[in-house]
Amino acid sequence: MADIARPESRYGNRPTMKDVAARAGVGLKTVSRVVNGEPGVTPDTEHRVREAIEALGFRRNDSARVLRKGRTATVGLVLEDLADPFYGPLSRAVEEVARAHGALLVNGSSAEDPEREQELALALCARRVDGLIVIPAGGDHRYLEPEIRAGVATVFVDRPAGGIDADVVLSDNFGGARAGVAHLVAHGHRRIGFIADRPGIHTAKERLRGYRAAMEDAGLDVADAWVSLGPTDPERVAEAAGAMLSGPEPVTALFAGNNRVTVTAVRVLAGRERPVALVGFDDIELADLLGVTVIAQDAAALGRTAAERLFRRLEGADEAPATVVLDTRLIARGSGEVPPAGG
Amino acid sequence: MADIARPESRYGNRPTMKDVAARAGVGLKTVSRVVNGEPGVTPDTEHRVREAIEALGFRRNDSARVLRKGRTATVGLVLEDLADPFYGPLSRAVEEVARAHGALLVNGSSAEDPEREQELALALCARRVDGLIVIPAGGDHRYLEPEIRAGVATVFVDRPAGGIDADVVLSDNFGGARAGVAHLVAHGHRRIGFIADRPGIHTAKERLRGYRAAMEDAGLDVADAWVSLGPTDPERVAEAAGAMLSGPEPVTALFAGNNRVTVTAVRVLAGRERPVALVGFDDIELADLLGVTVIAQDAAALGRTAAERLFRRLEGADEAPATVVLDTRLIARGSGEVPPAGG
DNA sequence: CCCAGGTATGACAACGTTATCCAGGGCCTA
DNA sequence: TAGGCCCTGGATAACGTTGTCATACCTGGG
Numbered sequence: 001m002a003d004i005a006r007p008e009s010r011y012g013n014r015p016t017m018k019d020v021a022a023r024a025g026v027g028l029k030t031v032s033r034v035v036n037g038e039p040g041v042t043p044d045t046e047h048r049v050r051e052a053i054e055a056l057g058f059r060r061n062d063s064a065r066v067l068r069k070g071r072t073a074t075v076g077l078v079l080e081d082l083a084d085p086f087y088g089p090l091s092r093a094v095e096e097v098a099r100a101h102g103a104l105l106v107n108g109s110s111a112e113d114p115e116r117e118q119e120l121a122l123a124l125c126a127r128r129v130d131g132l133i134v135i136p137a138g139g140d141h142r143y144l145e146p147e148i149r150a151g152v153a154t155v156f157v158d159r160p161a162g163g164i165d166a167d168v169v170l171s172d173n174f175g176g177a178r179a180g181v182a183h184l185v186a187h188g189h190r191r192i193g194f195i196a197d198r199p200g201i202h203t204a205k206e207r208l209r210g211y212r213a214a215m216e217d218a219g220l221d222v223a224d225a226w227v228s229l230g231p232t233d234p235e236r237v238a239e240a241a242g243a244m245l246s247g248p249e250p251v252t253a254l255f256a257g258n259n260r261v262t263v264t265a266v267r268v269l270a271g272r273e274r275p276v277a278l279v280g281f282d283d284i285e286l287a288d289l290l291g292v293t294v295i296a297q298d299a300a301a302l303g304r305t306a307a308e309r310l311f312r313r314l315e316g317a318d319e320a321p322a323t324v325v326l327d328t329r330l331i332a333r334g335s336g337e338v339p340p341a342g343g
Numbered sequence: 344m345a346d347i348a349r350p351e352s353r354y355g356n357r358p359t360m361k362d363v364a365a366r367a368g369v370g371l372k373t374v375s376r377v378v379n380g381e382p383g384v385t386p387d388t389e390h391r392v393r394e395a396i397e398a399l400g401f402r403r404n405d406s407a408r409v410l411r412k413g414r415t416a417t418v419g420l421v422l423e424d425l426a427d428p429f430y431g432p433l434s435r436a437v438e439e440v441a442r443a444h445g446a447l448l449v450n451g452s453s454a455e456d457p458e459r460e461q462e463l464a465l466a467l468c469a470r471r472v473d474g475l476i477v478i479p480a481g482g483d484h485r486y487l488e489p490e491i492r493a494g495v496a497t498v499f500v501d502r503p504a505g506g507i508d509a510d511v512v513l514s515d516n517f518g519g520a521r522a523g524v525a526h527l528v529a530h531g532h533r534r535i536g537f538i539a540d541r542p543g544i545h546t547a548k549e550r551l552r553g554y555r556a557a558m559e560d561a562g563l564d565v566a567d568a569w570v571s572l573g574p575t576d577p578e579r580v581a582e583a584a585g586a587m588l589s590g591p592e593p594v595t596a597l598f599a600g601n602n603r604v605t606v607t608a609v610r611v612l613a614g615r616e617r618p619v620a621l622v623g624f625d626d627i628e629l630a631d632l633l634g635v636t637v638i639a640q641d642a643a644a645l646g647r648t649a650a651e652r653l654f655r656r657l658e659g660a661d662e663a664p665a666t667v668v669l670d671t672r673l674i675a676r677g678s679g680e681v682p683p684a685g686g
Numbered sequence: 687c688c689c690a691g692g693t694a695t696g697a698c699a700a701c702g703t704t705a706t707c708c709a710g711g712g713c714c715t716a
Numbered sequence: 717t718a719g720g721c722c723c724t725g726g727a728t729a730a731c732g733t734t735g736t737c738a739t740a741c742c743t744g745g746g
Contacts, residue, residue, distance in 0.1 A: 027696040057489025062469040063409040064732035083435040092426040146400025370726035407702035
């Protein structure tokens, strides 16, 4: 009779605890107890229930569970682009921490679009993730206020949050860039070019600040033509580099503001005769073989630190929001130690 | 009264449609209608509801929605390692297709562990993803049978499924390897080494088969010492390469079975005097600068094809499970065109 | 032989949403 | 002006799980 009211043929119809209970000849709650490993079930009963579960191919519906329990054991990660080699290890590190805490990771790419970032973050909140890790694409995160108030733990990585007080994990972009440029200065360079991402992006701003600081430290003026901020697609970067390297007073060294810029810069410089020094922000694969000197930031450490902070909050830690800054590391591989060509 | 029974102070207590309805002075279903953009609500009523939503910071609880509707608009992706540069673009392509269909992507890494793959896939099913894309780590996927029967659309990518009949999207590993080795043969090589992943991995097996086929096509015997299958960590690969390159009859060319092997091979060969030809399976970043000849597979196309197939099924297509094989492409950049050193 | 106390089990409500259905009111038409 | 129809809005029942509580049974001690 039950079979007629609820025909097996209906597509997508899965067995529920009720079905398992009926088959095993026990009550609904007993099945729940077995599934969740709660005590108070005789081995014999448990055996019958397990058999029914096996026979029906039952799998607990976590949506219903979540609805009842309130927690999803899921955290969300909003990043810029999964295909960017910088974010792979970061995402992986977050996942590893989540896994250690028995949580799943949901992620999405914002493609650097603030609107899409918001859309994604809110979609994750609607699915009631317990926590959220965001790599900001936009500069205003007040839209997350109701969520945070409602208890969604939130940590920002790589760039600070805008308009709200929250946990942030950053690399020392200022210090790293300053050290990288100082390294070039120490090798005799006076005219150093800086190519980075659009000025709206926090990391680009910070690195520019570091560049200027290092130049000032050395008592060097910065010509307008030596700084280029904008999209980091190969065309734009190649053009910017080309402009800096030509003219009456070309730069003798380049500081590349991120991994994409570095890659293009390496290509551009490979096609030139006159040696030009290069230091890049972010390590890139095979940089050792290419001899590229870089300021390396530890993407995995960023992800791990953020995730650990998130779970500490989820476990009830009631600290004030804080900003953590991770050190960068200069790795000299040759390209940054080339002396100036002109003199 | 209601406020006392349900104090605002309870942490994590979010406003529900009921709360919104009370505040707006309308019925529950009316709020639902507004939230879902259903017709049959006067502009005035809608306005009041929207104000209440705004004021309370209400966000629909998708868990409850899923429970009621049956569909989650979420697809799961189980891959090997997000930090591997091969999977970033694949994952991104899947995400892009999912986004176009209004779905979110949940992903997890199996770390090449079959048990972890199963655990992950089943966790995703428990969360009732609508579909599942799996890059197999294990060779037996019968554990997914109840899920597939229950309506979870499933597509396997990069490696075939074991023990079940399902959609599969693959690269032409056999043909690609055969073409790569034939390329080396065409440049005069007779003793060619092959270093690849563990023999349990389907892609490694197929590429080995391609290697053997190309050698046989050329009428060349394959010495046992020329083939090395195993973990692809740098140490093991460097050792294997070193062994093949020494001894009385060293190989004059290497065929690298995947991107990790290629990277290590480039490093090993860079430290040698005698030129050794190299062709690698999978393209790697900056390979153009390093002059590495590769068999390129299109990771993004793999992901896109699999995702499109998945959504076609979710939209009701009732085709028989099929296997799609995508072509690979040989990109000559120099390392594969080096003539044999010994003669 | 009866009762206290513990253990195994099940009935029932609740989680927040959507679907179904019904009611009331305004408007149009005859 | 009355009758019928459409249009808006709400009451109520699910969805599948877990938490609460009650009940039946068993054991052992007085």
